[in-house]
Amino acid sequence: MAVQQNKVSKSRRNNRRAHDALVAANPNECSNCGELRRPHHVCPSCGHYDDKEIVAQADEIDLDEDAA
Incomplete structure (x- = not known):
């Protein structure tokens, strides 16, 4: 002990505790849709990062009803 x-x-x-304070988030504006997003993260509203679509949105995905 x-x-x-x-x-x-x-x-x-x-x-010693001087550096323990929490830092507020610094959101950036998405270049595609204009929504606020975290820096260096995919935009949660449109799925774009660095002007490329990384994640397809659920309404854009063509779900085949027979496949399920």
């Missing part, structure tokens, strides 16, 4: 050798002062404790 870890036991401290000396008391950690409030200043040292707070300096």
Whole structure:
């Protein structure tokens, strides 16, 4: 079990915790549809990334009823 050798002062404790704060998200605008999306991620509304369609949307997929 870890036991401290000396008391950690409030200043040292707070300096250690200085980098623990959460950073707010910085969304970018999708170049295809204009919706906000996370940087370096596929757009959740249109499925495009870097001006290419990566994920086909459900309404665009032609589902064959006989195949199921």
